[in-house]
Amino acid sequence: MKLVCPICGKTHDEPVQRCECGEPVEFERFTGEPYIGKSVWERFWDFWPVEPALEFSLGEGDTPLVKSGLGEELGVKLYLKNETVNPTWSFKDRGTFLAMSHALKAGYKTVGTVSTGNMAASVSAYASRFGLKAKILVSESASDEKLKAVSVYGGEVIRVHGDYGRLYFESLKLGERLGVYFMNSDNPFRIEGYKGIAFEIAEEISPDYVLIPTSSGGLFRGIAKGFIELHESGLIDDLPTLIAVQAEGCSPICRAFKEGKAKIERFENPKTIAKAIANPYPPSGNAVLRLMRDFGWSCVSVSDGEILEAQRKLAGEGLFVQPASATGIAALERLDLPRGAKVVSILTGSGLKTLKSAPQGGIKECPLEMLESCLR
Amino acid sequence: MKLVCPICGKTHDEPVQRCECGEPVEFERFTGEPYIGKSVWERFWDFWPVEPALEFSLGEGDTPLVKSGLGEELGVKLYLKNETVNPTWSFKDRGTFLAMSHALKAGYKTVGTVSTGNMAASVSAYASRFGLKAKILVSESASDEKLKAVSVYGGEVIRVHGDYGRLYFESLKLGERLGVYFMNSDNPFRIEGYKGIAFEIAEEISPDYVLIPTSSGGLFRGIAKGFIELHESGLIDDLPTLIAVQAEGCSPICRAFKEGKAKIERFENPKTIAKAIANPYPPSGNAVLRLMRDFGWSCVSVSDGEILEAQRKLAGEGLFVQPASATGIAALERLDLPRGAKVVSILTGSGLKTLKSAPQGGIKECPLEMLESCLR
Numbered sequence: 085m086k087l088v089c090p091i092c093g094k095t096h097d098e099p100v101q102r103c104e105c106g107e108p109v110e111f112e113r114f115t116g117e118p119y120i121g122k123s124v125w126e127r128f129w130d131f132w133p134v135e136p137a138l139e140f141s142l143g144e145g146d147t148p149l150v151k152s153g154l155g156e157e158l159g160v161k162l163y164l165k166n167e168t169v170n171p172t173w174s175f176k177d178r179g180t181f182l183a184m185s186h187a188l189k190a191g192y193k194t195v196g197t198v199s200t201g202n203m204a205a206s207v208s209a210y211a212s213r214f215g216l217k218a219k220i221l222v223s224e225s226a227s228d229e230k231l232k233a234v235s236v237y238g239g240e241v242i243r244v245h246g247d248y249g250r251l252y253f254e255s256l257k258l259g260e261r262l263g264v265y266f267m268n269s270d271n272p273f274r275i276e277g278y279k280g281i282a283f284e285i286a287e288e289i290s291p292d293y294v295l296i297p298t299s300s301g302g303l304f305r306g307i308a309k310g311f312i313e314l315h316e317s318g319l320i321d322d323l324p325t326l327i328a329v330q331a332e333g334c335s336p337i338c339r340a341f342k343e344g345k346a347k348i349e350r351f352e353n354p355k356t357i358a359k360a361i362a363n364p365y366p367p368s369g370n371a372v373l374r375l376m377r378d379f380g381w382s383c384v385s386v387s388d389g390e391i392l393e394a395q396r397k398l399a400g401e402g403l404f405v406q407p408a409s410a411t412g413i414a415a416l417e418r419l420d421l422p423r424g425a426k427v428v429s430i431l432t433g434s435g436l437k438t439l440k441s442a443p444q445g446g447i448k449e450c451p452l453e454m455l456e457s458c459l460r
Numbered sequence: 461m462k463l464v465c466p467i468c469g470k471t472h473d474e475p476v477q478r479c480e481c482g483e484p485v486e487f488e489r490f491t492g493e494p495y496i497g498k499s500v501w502e503r504f505w506d507f508w509p510v511e512p513a514l515e516f517s518l519g520e521g522d523t524p525l526v527k528s529g530l531g532e533e534l535g536v537k538l539y540l541k542n543e544t545v546n547p548t549w550s551f552k553d554r555g556t557f558l559a560m561s562h563a564l565k566a567g568y569k570t571v572g573t574v575s576t577g578n579m580a581a582s583v584s585a586y587a588s589r590f591g592l593k594a595k596i597l598v599s600e601s602a603s604d605e606k607l608k609a610v611s612v613y614g615g616e617v618i619r620v621h622g623d624y625g626r627l628y629f630e631s632l633k634l635g636e637r638l639g640v641y642f643m644n645s646d647n648p649f650r651i652e653g654y655k656g657i658a659f660e661i662a663e664e665i666s667p668d669y670v671l672i673p674t675s676s677g678g679l680f681r682g683i684a685k686g687f688i689e690l691h692e693s694g695l696i697d698d699l700p701t702l703i704a705v706q707a708e709g710c711s712p713i714c715r716a717f718k719e720g721k722a723k724i725e726r727f728e729n730p731k732t733i734a735k736a737i738a739n740p741y742p743p744s745g746n747a748v749l750r751l752m753r754d755f756g757w758s759c760v761s762v763s764d765g766e767i768l769e770a771q772r773k774l775a776g777e778g779l780f781v782q783p784a785s786a787t788g789i790a791a792l793e794r795l796d797l798p799r800g801a802k803v804v805s806i807l808t809g810s811g812l813k814t815l816k817s818a819p820q821g822g823i824k825e826c827p828l829e830m831l832e833s834c835l836r
Contacts, residue, residue: 142526142778143542148519166519169545171778173812196835213778219835228823233812235821236775242835246828258832399612402518402547402589436549436609436812444604445611452622456634459572459595459618 085133086112087272090371099190101256101271108270108368110309115317118287122146124280131283131313133276137185140214142171144181145280149288149428152401154413159423162416163289164398165281165430168405172209174202174433175281175303179274183267184210192265193217198248198255199269200226201360202433207267208239219264221255223248233437249350249365269300270368278306279313285428286314291324293421295412295429298328298337298383299361301368303432308375324428327419328372328383329411331356335385337369341376342383348373357388357441360408360433386414395435396443404435404442461509462488463648466747475566477632477647484646484744486685491693494663500656507659507689509652513561516590518547520557521656525664525804528777530789535799538792539665540774541657541806544781548585550578550809551657551679555650556586559643564590568641571595574624574631575645576602577736578809583643584615595640597631599624609813625726625741645676646744654682655689661804662690667700669797671788671805674704674713674759675737677744679808684751700804703795704748704759705787707732707767713745714759717752724749733764733817736784736809762790771811772819780811780818 087096089103090110096103103109116130124145125136148166155162167175180203187195196219197207204220211218218239222231226243235241244251252268259266267274281303285291294311296304307326314320330338333356340348348369354362366372376382386394394413398405412429421427435442450458463472465479466486472479479485492506500521501512524542531538543551556579563571572595573583580596587594594615598607602619611617620627628644635642643650657679661667670687672680683702690696706714709732716724724745730738742748752758762770770789774781788805797803811818826834 139527141524143524143545148517148547150518151515166547169519169547169549171524171542171545172780173545173549173810209775209778209780212776221831222823228820229815231823232815232818232820233780235823236772236780236811236818237778238776238821240824241821242824242826244826244828244831244834251828251831254828254831258835262832262835264835396612399585400588400614402585402613404548404585404609404612434549434812435612436810436815439605439608439812439815442608442612444608445614445617447604447607447611448616448618450618450620452620452627452630455597455620455627455630456638458620459634459638459640 088112090374107370108272110272110275110305113316114313117317118319124284128280128283131279132182133273134182134186134189136182137188137214141181142177142213144170144177146284149285150403154397154401155416155427158416158421160421160425160427163428164403165285165428166403167430167432168434172206173437174206175278175430176203176206178280179277179302179306180206180210180267182277183271183273184214186273187216187265188214190265192263194219194264196221196255196259196264196266197268198252200230202437203269204234205237208234208237212238221251252367270302270305275302275306275309278303279310281430282307282310282314286320289426290320290322291428292425293325293327293427295327295329295415295427297361297408297411297430297432298330298372299363300366301337301372304328304372305368305375323379326381327415328376329415330383330385331358331361331391331411332385332387334362334364336364336366337372338383338385340369340373346370346373358391358408358411360406361411384415384418386411386418390414390417403431405431406433406435406438407441409433464488466750483746484648486648486651486681489692490689493693494695500660504656504659507655508558509649510558510562510565512558513564513590517557518553518589520546520553522660525661526779530773530777531792531803534792534797536797536801536803539804540779541661541804542779543806543808544810548582549813550582551654551806552579552582554656555653555678555682556582556643558653559647559649560586560590562649563592563641566641568639569593570640572597572631572635572640572642573644574628576606578813579645580610581613584610584613588614597627628743646678646681651678651682651685654679655686657806658683658686658690662696665802666696666698667804668801669701669703669803671703671705671791671803673737673784673787673806673808674706674748675739676742677713677748680704680748681744681751699755702757703791704752705791706759706761707734707737707787708761708763710738710740711761712740712742713748714761716745716749717759722746722749734767734784734787736782737787760791760794762787762794766790766793779807781807782809782811782814783817785809
């Protein structure tokens with residue numbers, strides 16, 4: 085299977101991660117047919133670039149698509165794809181599992197990633213599961229407390245002092261030299277793993293719109309490729325409209341999209357409560373712009389106030405998500421979608437990961453003797 | 461469907477929660493056959509005491525059964541039932557969903573529970589999802605921080621000052637008078653919901669042993685009833701041996717079991733890191749004792765040191781659990797199980813819920829310019 089650069093079109097026979105032009109490469113499109121199977125890996129066996137190492141699976145994927153009443157006021161049929169119930173409680177596990185399957189097969193003994201949040205925990209967990217060593221490079225601002233949920237799995241956590249954006253590219257370069265397989269946010273195997281979200285949605289409904297919290301752009305590219313491959317395989321009739329959602333305080337992709345540019349520019353002084361999508365210079369930004377232009381898709385940015393309100397509304401549906409994961413619902417109000425449209429919003433990660441920033445509800449104090457009146 | 465007291469045998473036509481003798485009642489045994497369906501609720505449709513309100517489901521249940529290498533040294537085939545990937549990240553959601561389905565159907569407007577942890581979050585979440593009000597009664601020692609993950613869903617949190625054990629029974633009494641449906645740890649509908657764990661295990665393997673972290677005893681009773689009903693329905697050939705696991709620092713059931721007593725006694729000065737199973741006077745304790753005696757099952761208690769070591773081992777398998785959830789693996793080393801035995805350990809709740817008590821791994825500091833040597 086060849087890798088191809090979605091921007092300059094150059095093909096690569098070697099398993100590179102990025103093209104000479106600087107853009108992330110991706111696998112050529114797969115076509116195939118579905119099978120009967122318990123896991124999404126088995127049901128869509130034709131569509132993966134490496135054989136999934138099922139003996140090491142933690143049961144990632146196959147997450148619930150939950151019907152929500154939150155679209156009723158707006159007249160749309162809303163579904164929530166709950167990725168917070170993955171093994172490390174974010175969508176990252178799908179991509180990590182597939183990239184790890186490749187690393188194992190290719191003979192690597194050590195893997196790595198650059199992340200301070202969901203992806204760090206995911207790579208740390210799956211490396212241990214696969215019996216590989218992990219080097220987790222985190223930014224200097226990452227707190228010890230936050231890193232507990234990463235180091236607990238056994239991965240080596242390295243806090244790197246210096247420009248975090250440069251670290252991404254340095255890690256790929258050094259990794260290649262040192263034989264450490266870095267599976268960063270737009271690693272081509274990782275992107276393939278995210279296709280499962282599209283496959284599972286298509287098994288249940290034919291969505292008109294899919295709202296995708298977007299930071300590096302890897303998740304957006306994976307879901308896009310999944311739907312495109314289903315379409316090219318004749319398994320779905322129509323492509324849904326994909327909408328990238330960013331936080332206003334860090335929206336390099338939406339800004340470039342609105343200005344009609346082909347390339348993103350670094351977003352200076354990013355500031356948002358949605359930390360998990362606060363990448364000021366997303367490595368897959370140009371690839372996402374290209375997809376939006378080619379398919380007539382779009383980008384919406386939302387304020388922190390709207391994000392918090394959406395987070396609260398989702399909790400009222402029984403789903404507690406991190407702020408980044410609420411952006412899709414925040415975007416819903418900004419979009420003027422046709423009545424009756426079927427809309428899926430991707431809930432990317434668990435609210436337990438950002439418990440500190442969660443709203444503190446009121447607590448009533450009550451002596452046991454007064455319980456009856458407290459309950460009335 | 462009648463309710464019956466597992467201790468005195470009295471049957472009840474009314475939907476009471478406890479027998480006059482003080483023990484928790486349970487539904488008579490169901491028999492039936494399995495169907496094709498996406499959710500465990502649909503596949504085992506014959507086995508529920510109330511029609512599951514699927515339109516309000518959050519996708520609870522249908523959790524992965526993960527093959528683990530941790531049994532290899534001991535010569536057993538170990539499987540981990542990962543309940544940490546439920547909608548509020550613990551097994552409680554299965555019982556809450558079914559009890560909530562009953563409350564809705566029975567016309568209640570308000571539900572309640574007594575808990576400071578997993579069950580509190582679960583009831584708060586599902587009450588919002590079902591459009592019901594929730595009164596969550598927590599102990600005076602519950603910290604504001606911990607209660608964030610409960611109040612975020614919208615349930616009213618009431619911190620009750622007084623004896624926590626008495627609160628359990630007071631809540632049931634007052635709830636009946638005030639029309640608040642309390643779904644505490646051994647509510648009969650809640651117990652029925654836990655049967656799904658047994659059903660799903662039986663769909664994949666025929667276990668010889670099932671290790672169950674045990675506090676109130678509700679989970680143990682539910683899993684037991686599930687396997688017994690499968691057996692009586694002719695769907696499995698043999699009952700597995702169920703083993704209740706408690707923390708040494710709070711093991712009222714194991715103590716009574718070892719002493720050959722029919723009734724548990726309050727465990728004075730409980731002290732364990734496994735807070736989620738630290739109930740000193742478990743309301744289903746006698747019912748669990750009875751099951752163990754009737755079926756030749758048993759009880760094992762483990763030390764905090766063993767629990768922490770087991771938590772670390774599980775993280776090395778990619779599964780980060782709360783201390784209480786690691787007790788099954790801790791027990792494995794104490795038991796002398798026959799070689800080749802198929803063993804399932806239930807992982808009850810996510811480690812993110814007890815992040816503060818998680819071990820702090822070492823963090824290496826590294827300037828970006830030195831990255832190469834840091835990675836070597």
